[in-house]
Every structure is written in structure tokens, then in C-alpha cells.
Amino acid sequence: MDLINKYKVIIAIVLPILILILFRTCGANNFKSDAKKWAEPSFSKSNIVSGEQIRTMSGEKLIVNLGNEVSGIIGKATEEVYISPDSVLSKKYLNKIKDHEGPVLLFSPDLALSARIWMIISQMGCKNIYILTYNSDNEVFKNEFRPDTNAGPEF
Amino acid sequence: MNTREKFSAILLILGLILALLPLSANRILTMKPKKLLTEVLDEKTYLTVDQVARFIISEDNSVQLIDLRSPDEFSSFNIPGSINVPYYEFLDNDQDRVLNNGKTMNIFYSNGDFDSNYALVIARGLNYKKTYAMKGGLNEWFNTVMNSRFTGDRITARENSLFETRTRAKNLFTEINSLPDSLKLKFIESKRVAAKKLDGGCE
Numbered sequence: 001m002d003l004i005n006k007y008k009v010i011i012a013i014v015l016p017i018l019i020l021i022l023f024r025t026c027g028a029n030n031f032k033s034d035a036k037k038w039a040e041p042s043f044s045k046s047n048i049v050s051g052e053q054i055r056t057m058s059g060e061k062l063i064v065n066l067g068n069e070v071s072g073i074i075g076k077a078t079e080e081v082y083i084s085p086d087s088v089l090s091k092k093y094l095n096k097i098k099d100h101e102g103p104v105l106l107f108s109p110d111l112a113l114s115a116r117i118w119m120i121i122s123q124m125g126c127k128n129i130y131i132l133t134y135n136s137d138n139e140v141f142k143n144e145f146r147p148d149t150n151a152g153p154e155f
Numbered sequence: 156m157n158t159r160e161k162f163s164a165i166l167l168i169l170g171l172i173l174a175l176l177p178l179s180a181n182r183i184l185t186m187k188p189k190k191l192l193t194e195v196l197d198e199k200t201y202l203t204v205d206q207v208a209r210f211i212i213s214e215d216n217s218v219q220l221i222d223l224r225s226p227d228e229f230s231s232f233n234i235p236g237s238i239n240v241p242y243y244e245f246l247d248n249d250q251d252r253v254l255n256n257g258k259t260m261n262i263f264y265s266n267g268d269f270d271s272n273y274a275l276v277i278a279r280g281l282n283y284k285k286t287y288a289m290k291g292g293l294n295e296w297f298n299t300v301m302n303s304r305f306t307g308d309r310i311t312a313r314e315n316s317l318f319e320t321r322t323r324a325k326n327l328f329t330e331i332n333s334l335p336d337s338l339k340l341k342f343i344e345s346k347r348v349a350a351k352k353l354d355g356g357c358e
Binding site for chain 2: 007009010013014017018029030031032033034035036039042043045048085086088089111112113115116117118119120123124131138139140141142143145147148149
């Protein structure tokens with residue numbers, strides 16, 4: 001007690017700062033440090049799965065359907081929940097995603113939406129999150145560009 | 156303990172706390188998750204290929220296109236005026252430099268929708284507000300702009316304007332990307348100089 005009294009000024013200044021820093025750093029509902037580490041699966045595209053690939057995944061799958069379109073995935077060891085995109089970070093749904101032990105598959109006909117939600121959830125430290133798509137070659141260029149050697153802009 | 160000793164002790168403790176925190180060199184998204192979610196769900200963060208086509212034919216210097224594909228893909232062809240920052244290197248780079256300190260309107264694109272939208276979330280999470288993603292990527296660009304055709308007998312004024320924009324963008328895309336690399340650079344530089352002459356200032 002004498003010690004606390006002796007250093008009360010130091011404790012009074014340092015303790016609130018320490019609590020604030022710990023809260024900011026370790027808060028469960030904040031983004032994790034090292035954004036690159038949590039974005040890593042997106043660099044290698046290992047976060048994208050097709051309907052066929054789901055069959056080879058172990059564990060009970062949770063399909064998070066972000067739209068109204070049916071995912072078409074049925075089978076044992078598969079649970080599907082419909083979540084409006086703006087509610088995906090609500091405590092109820094975020095805990096469901098975080099606490100789920102098997103793979104979590106985000107599904108939406110809008111791949112841009114799935115990509116955005118995936119990045120946000122992953123940056124919050126959730127692992128085992130995938131984007132379910134029937135268009136797994138979305139980032140493959142599907143057209144052909146033929147240069148026109150007769151064309152020439154003015155300089 | 157006198158005042159100086161107390162002050163020194165406080166600084167020492169704070170220094171130790173900072174030393175134990177995760178390295179600041181590792182980027183962390185600074186925006187709150189719920190706020191970021193609201194932002195990225197806003198339709199205004201998407202740009203259509205027609206909107207991008209209008210920007211490139213107007214040669215708007217306040218717009219910067221960022222091609223997230225590999226260097227090889229970029230050198231084959233790209234949307235005129237783009238810079239190349241491969242997606243897998245985006246977080247290795249200095250985002251302030253890449254995104255022009257947030258002063259320009261930055262538009263990400265890739266072949267499809269994944270990479271551009273990942274980058275969009277990261278950029279917005281780092282508080283770069285003027286960042287957007289081109290919906291559908293280059294696949295959509297080719298389907299809509301490059302393969303644009305007028306069919307039918309009649310056309311409304313709006314359709315005519317859209318067709319004209321697409322045609323001009325297509326022609327510019329083809330002209331620039333058909334040039335040999337050395338001439339491509341010369342063309343881009345000549346445009347930059349011409350834009351500076353209009354704006355004023357020294358070269």
C-alpha cells in the first residue's frame with residue numbers, strides 16, 4: 001500500500017495508457033496486425049473453392065450465403081445460413097463464423113462482394129474462410145487482344 | 156522520488172510498452188471493421204467499365220488506374236495511363252507513393268473481380284478514401300468496350316453517347332497497346348508534357 005502511494009502518480013498515468021493500448025491491440029473485434037499475413041491466402045488463390053473441391057474438404061462446412069440465390073450445395077456435414085452482408089459483423093454471426101470448427105464458405109453470385117467480405121473477416125483473424133464460387137477462373141483473362149500494327153496515335 | 160525521477164520512470168515504462176507492441180512496419184488496417192464494412196458495401200466504391208472509359212478518353216490527370224496483374228500481363232496490354240502494382244506486392248510497397256498520398260482518384264483493376272476488390276478493402280482500411288474497383292475487370296472491359304457493336308436501325312441519344320465513348324476508348328486502347336514498348340513510353344510522356352502545358356508550370 002505504501003508502494004502504491006509512493007508511485008501513485010506514475011501508476012495513474014501509465015495504467016490507463018497500458019489498458020488502452022492492450023484493448024486496442026488485443027481486442028477481439030479489431031483488425032489484427034500484419035495485414036499481409038492475413039491476406040496471404042488471397043495471393044495464392046488458395047482461399048477460392050469450387051463446388052467440386054468442397055467434397056474433398058474435411059470437417060463440417062458452414063456456408064454463409066450473402067445473397068438470396070441458393071448455393072446448390074447440399075449434403076451431410078454442411079450447414080447453410082443466410083446473412084445479409086451488412087450484418088456479417090454483428091456479434092451473433094461473427095461469433096458463429098469464428099467459433100465454427102470446419103471450413104467457412106462465403107457464397108454470393110456477386111464475386112466482388114464475396115471478395116470484400118472475405119478480406120474483412122480474414123483481417124479480423126478468422127482462418128479457414130473460403131470463397132465458394134462456380135467461376136473459379138474469374139481472374140483468368142478470357143478474351144484475346146490482337147494488336148493493330150496499322151494503328152498509330154498522334155504525338 | 157523527485158519530479159525528474161518520476162518523469163524518467165514514466166518515459167521508461169512507456170518505452171518498454173512500445174517496444175513490446177507488434178512491429179509498426181507490419182501494416183494494420185486502421186479503420187474500424189464495421190465502418191470499413193459499411194464503406195465497402197457502398198455501391199459508389201464500384202466503377203463500371205463505361206465510367207473508366209470516360210476517364211481515359213478525357214485523360215483526366217486526377218485519376219490513376221492501378222493494374223494489379225503481373226508485370227508480364229501488364230506489358231502485353233493494359234488500360235492506357237495505368238501503373239502496374241502486382242496484387243501480391245501491393246502490401247510490400249509504400250502505399251502513400253502508390254496511391255499518391257490519397258490525392259488522386261485510384262481505380263484498381265485486374266482480370267476479374269477478386270484482386271481488385273481485395274486491394275480496395277485494404278486501401279480503404281488504411282484510410283485511403285478515394286479508391287475504387289473496376290467491376291468485372293478486363294474481362295468485362297473486353298466484353299463491353301472492346302467488343303462494343305452497334306446493332307439495329309435506331310439509337311437514342313444516350314445510347315449514341317455510350318457507343319461513342321466505348322468506340323473512342325477502344326481505339327485508344329488498341330492504338331497504345333499496339334505500339335512497341337519504346338513508343339508506348341514516348342506516347343505516354345508526350346501526353347504528360349501536353350497535360351503539363353495546359354496546367355502550366357515547368358518541365
